Amino acid sequence: MLELRNVQVLYDRAIEAVRDVSLSVPEGQMIALLGSNGAGKSTILKAISGVLYQEDGEIVSGSVVLDGAPLGSRSPADIVRRGLIQVPEGRALFAPLTVEENLLMGGFTRNRAEARDDIERVYALFPRVKERRHQIAGYLSGGEQQMVAIGRALMARPRMIMLDEPSLGLAPQIVDAIFDAIVDLNRSAGLTVLLVEQNAQLALDVTSYGYIIENGRIVLDGPVEALRANNDVQEFYLGMAGGERRSMRDVKHYKRRKRWLS
Ligand SMILES: Nc1ncnc2c1ncn2[C@@H]1O[C@H](COP(=O)(O)OP(=O)(O)O)[C@@H](O)[C@H]1O
Ligand SMILES: [Mg+2]
Known part of the structure; x- marks a missing residue:
């Protein structure tokens, strides 16, 4: 349904926020875009929604393609009419x-x-x-x-909804209610979902395929089962770090610091 092909985005004609990003969101699927703060997640959603110009941002190469046709320089309202809508970060x-x-x-x-x-x-x-x-x-x-x-x-x-960190700053219970609703919309109404999250655990629970972005580039993508099994994903995004070793080290470190403080 939606595809990004080798998209590069600059802000202020100089700052490169996203480089050579290709991703695909098939109709009826829930797809995750994961990455830490500043990785380029929101920029990708803004590129799709056509709102980059509001921040002096621009797609300088590559294209956003909806149902096989490039969106080009369509207005944000036109893109909404075509069925793509974004829920911005911080709700707005x-x-x-x-x-x-x-x-x-x-x-x-x-x-x-x-x-x-x-x-x-x-x-x-x-x-x-x-x-x-x-x-x-x-x-x-x-x-x-x-x-x-x-x-x-x-x-x-919309045919497709893009959610920018919907869980940010919310209590787990309310996050559950929100994610249940999204999953329900996907299953019962066939709503296509592109979910941007820093909380990988949460996102991998509800999506079928994920992309991981670091410093403006997609560094890894795959079905969620494969991502979950990946050592780097476990270490850097799921906080698992080779089983318990990392958390043990953290505990020791914590104790040591406490001793220095006392
Ligand atoms: N309006 C802007 N002007 C200049 N640089 C920006 C702007 N918005 C974002 N950036 C930069 O682009 C990069 C990606 O930002 P963003 O897409 O917001 O990341 P994320 O949503 O993954 O946290 C960051 O380095 C950020 O500083
Ligand atoms: Mg963001």
Whole structure:
């Protein structure tokens, strides 16, 4: 469905954020893009959504291809109409508006009657959002804001949703509720998902195939089972480091430091 072919992105015509990135998101699949802070994950999502220009960023080579046709320099709104939507990092809600107003803003590509129907679907998916529908979005908890941000994206009836670190800063329980909803949308409605996460453990639990990006380049990709079995993935992304040795070393180090302090 969606492909990146050898994409290179520069900011300010000078800073290279992403280099020679190729990846593929087949229709109906959940794909993970993993990497640490600053690796280039958000840049890739912005390149797909067509919003790089807002930050003086540009795809200088390669292409983003939807259903076999390059997106070229289409506007962000046009890309949304074609079914690709991004839930940005940090949710980016309209803070002074109510929850319901935020959801309605997400339905800008639909008519009023369709938007009403879609709002009810969002409420069915996230009952907590329904309870809070008349509250000011800026006052919700982080988890509730993430639910509203996802709900707002769904209002455009996307074929594919791109989530930028949806678990960031949230309690495990609320993360579970959010991930359950995403998995449900994928299984029952066939929604295609590109999930960007620093939390590899979480992402590998729900996706089928993953890409790992470091310093703007894809360094490894494969089915999640293969990634999980990979020693480097275990060490650097799953914190497993050859079984217990690393954690033991950490414990010793910790004790030593404590002794120095006392
Ligand atoms: N607006 C910007 N202007 C200049 N450099 C940027 C901008 N946004 C991101 N970068 C740089 O691009 C690289 C990738 O950033 P980003 O895509 O945000 O990484 P991630 O989402 O994986 O944390 C980083 O080195 C970052 O400093
Ligand atoms: Mg990011």
